[in-house]
Structure formats: structure tokens, C-alpha cells
Amino acid sequence: MSHKRxxxxxxxxxxxxxAALGAAAIxxxxxxxxxxxxxxxxxxxxxxxxAADASDLASRLAGMLGDAFxxxxxxxxxxxxxxxxxxxxxxxxxxxAKKAGADVREVENSMGELRGGAxxxxxxxxxxxxxxxxxxxxxxxxxxxxxxxxxEKWDRLESTVQGLGSGMATLKKSAGTFRTFASGGDAIFGxxxxxxxxxxxxxxxxxxxxxxxxxxxxxxxxxxxAQGGQPIGTVDxxxxxxxxxxxxxxxxxxxxxxxxxxxxxxxxVPIAQAADATVGQQVFRMGSTTGLADGQVLxxxxxxxxxxxxxxxxxxxxxxxxxGDSGGSLFTQDGQAIGLTSGGSGDCTAGGETFFQPVTxxxxxxxxxxxxxxxxxxxxxxxGEEAGGGDAVGxGEEAGGEGxxGEEAGGxxxxxxxxxxxxQGVGTGEDGVGDGMGAGGEAGSDLTG
Numbered sequence: 001m002s003h004k005r006x007x008x009x010x011x012x013x014x015x016x017x018x019a020a021l022g023a024a025a026i027x028x029x030x031x032x033x034x035x036x037x038x039x040x041x042x043x044x045x046x047x048x049x050x051a052a053d054a055s056d057l058a059s060r061l062a063g064m065l066g067d068a069f070x071x072x073x074x075x076x077x078x079x080x081x082x083x084x085x086x087x088x089x090x091x092x093x094x095x096x097a098k099k100a101g102a103d104v105r106e107v108e109n110s111m112g113e114l115r116g117g118a119x120x121x122x123x124x125x126x127x128x129x130x131x132x133x134x135x136x137x138x139x140x141x142x143x144x145x146x147x148x149x150x151x152e153k154w155d156r157l158e159s160t161v162q163g164l165g166s167g168m169a170t171l172k173k174s175a176g177t178f179r180t181f182a183s184g185g186d187a188i189f190g191x192x193x194x195x196x197x198x199x200x201x202x203x204x205x206x207x208x209x210x211x212x213x214x215x216x217x218x219x220x221x222x223x224x225x226a227q228g229g230q231p232i233g234t235v236d237x238x239x240x241x242x243x244x245x246x247x248x249x250x251x252x253x254x255x256x257x258x259x260x261x262x263x264x265x266x267x268x269v270p271i272a273q274a275a276d277a278t279v280g281q282q283v284f285r286m287g288s289t290t291g292l293a294d295g296q297v298l299x300x301x302x303x304x305x306x307x308x309x310x311x312x313x314x315x316x317x318x319x320x321x322x323x324g325d326s327g328g329s330l331f332t333q334d335g336q337a338i339g340l341t342s343g344g345s346g347d348c349t350a351g352g353e354t355f356f357q358p359v360t361x362x363x364x365x366x367x368x369x370x371x372x373x374x375x376x377x378x379x380x381x382x383x384g385e386e387a388g389g390g391d392a393v394g395x396g397e398e399a400g401g402e403g404x405x406g407e408e409a410g411g412x413x414x415x416x417x418x419x420x421x422x423x424q425g426v427g428t429g430e431d432g433v434g435d436g437m438g439a440g441g442e443a444g445s446d447l448t449g
Contacts, residue, residue, distance in 0.1 A: 083102040125157045
């Protein structure tokens, strides 16, 4: 995400490696691609849909089917919406869903039962290093435990999952450790930490602002677009942990131009609107550490038990991320804002799980609307210095040189023992992140810059 306060030095994307190149190959040639509208006989066969249209259809069917609706997901291969139903004695719900253009699948577990299982997990097994989300593709709750969940903690989690009953949940181990990833699209700096600007927005009173991760917002009150630079924004609202991981940061200069776009380094993607995620949907993430990466949405309304506390209402994906990517933009190739990078496990070499704050929920909570310069800042930025990869997005000294590829990205300086990230840490200078996080330091917080 670029804005005109970001330094305007040309640079190429120097981070993200193969992941960035692969994602760019998918995203850039197809940024304005359209898909067929679907079959002429919607009642006889599922409609061919774009992911955004599938999300709209899923919302309508959820209201229409009521308790019979048991979740849905997008089949990107067939470009169809798959809807789970618990028909019982009423086969009419199946007929209605098919008429609407969905591929209907009858399943055993209702949404009420699955949500009840998630509530049980929250009350009996909310130990740090665990997460769960409803997976409509398996019609079960996907429960994940990271490498720190061992011994009595593992036994407690396993017993709780088994107690939910056969066919209700699956339990898997993750090789990494769940932690927050302080950073995202354009690099921003505050209190010794580095995070990322997610999306520019307009605050309720019309002032320019931007969204980032809540754990960034509670780590520092003021944020700069350059390490050691003058502050450009002040935190207005921040939520973390709890019901989300998001923060609204107001630009200190009310004349700041804040275009609604994501900066990919060599060009920008205009962001037209915010949208809810759909399971199975292809998404892209931009981060100041790892650049551009892509993957799929795996689950919605996910609960993650970070060391700092429990966060609910997140999007679970297989998109990779690393420390320094928190707050960054999750979006679609057709310019929909989906999420803000929160945290997860793994990295962009081995992979792992990454969780995102839904943008729609964050906007509603802070009373903001998406975008400042709604046209996406095309004009001079589409081919100018900001679109050419200002150092905040994977290119210059701050994001592609020392900021993400040199000492700060786990070189000799590393991330400081207090960051809790070890070799994967992304620091903010030779002193690392630990001492400057405000929420980390010697206390060993997993908030990483």
C-alpha cells in the first residue's frame, strides 16, 4: 500500500524470492481479467462464478436456508460455489440452493453444532499455540497445535477434541510457532518496531488514515514511514488481543494524500472495495519483509491463542508470512481488500498457517471507509517513483536492503532475544526488536518487528 508520504526512491522488489515471483505471475497479467457468467440453466447445474460473486451468493443462501445452511466454499478449479446443507426431512432446501446456482452437498454437521464445538474448545482448551476454525470442505472444525503444545497441554487439547465426538473435528500439529508478524504492505516504524501499512482509509470525520494490525497499534502510539524518521501518524483505535487484531492510525497531516491501492513495487493494484473472504478463494498478501505471496483461504471465524492472548474472528489461510509482515494487505486480483496480516506459524521457505483480520469487520469497528484517493492514485503513481518500488515495499534500503534482507531480517543483529522470534526475526536495526517493541523487550513477547 503506497501513499505519498512514503519515500520515493526507485528500487526493485528484493524480497519474497520465488513466492513473490510466483504470485506476481498469477496476479499481474490477470488483474483485470473477467470470467464467464455461468450456465444458462442455473436450476440444472451450478453456475460459473467469480470468487466475489460466490461470496455474495453464499451470503444470500445463508439467509435463505436458515438452520439448514452448514457453510460454503469456493471451488476455484470449477469456479463454483459449493454449499453444505443439512436437509433432514426437508429436501426443498436442496432444491432452492440448486436453483440459486450452487453445487449442493448434504452433510452431517450443522453450523450450530460446529459453532458449539468451537465454544467448547474456547472454554476447555484455549492454550497458547492453538487455533481452530470451521472448515466447510470437510464439514469439521480444523484444530491446529503449534510446536509448543506438548505434554499436559497436548493431552488436554486432544481429550477435548475427542470429547466433541467422532466426525466433529480434526487435530493436526504445526511445525512452527504461532506468533504475531509485526509488519505489512509499506513499512512503518514505531517505538523500535517495524510493521506494515495495510490499507488507506477515510476516518469517520473525513480525515485520512490507514489500517494496520492491532498488535502494532498497542506496541507504539506514533508511526513513521522511515526508521528513525518523524512520525506521520498517531494511533486512534487499537484492538488486540480480543475480538480482532486491527488498529486505525490517523495521518498527522490532514492534507496527506492516501490513495486506495496496494504497492507491488513495480506497479500498483487499485483497491476498489472491501469484501468478506470465502473459503477456497485465491488471495494475495503484500508485506514489507517478504513482498508478494499468494495462497487460499482455509477457514473463517478462526480463533488463535497467541502468547499475548486469544484473538477471535480471523481468516485462516495457507499464505506464507514472516516477522515484519504484520498489518499488511490481503487482497484479491480484482482489487478487493480482504484482510490485515495478524500472525501464524512457519515462514516463506517452509510454509505454514497465517491468520488475517477481516477488513470489513475492522472498518465497521473503527467507523472508517476504504480509500482516500478512490481512483487508486493512478496518475503519477502508476508509472512514477512510488509505483516503481519505494523502499517501503520490498525494494529500498528499508524494506529490501537492510530492512528485510540484511541485518534486520535475521542477519548478525537478528531480532533480539526479547522478540521471541529467534532466527526468523526481523529487526529494526542493530539492536533488534526486543528492546523497542513496547510490548516485548526482555519480557519475551512474540510481537516481532
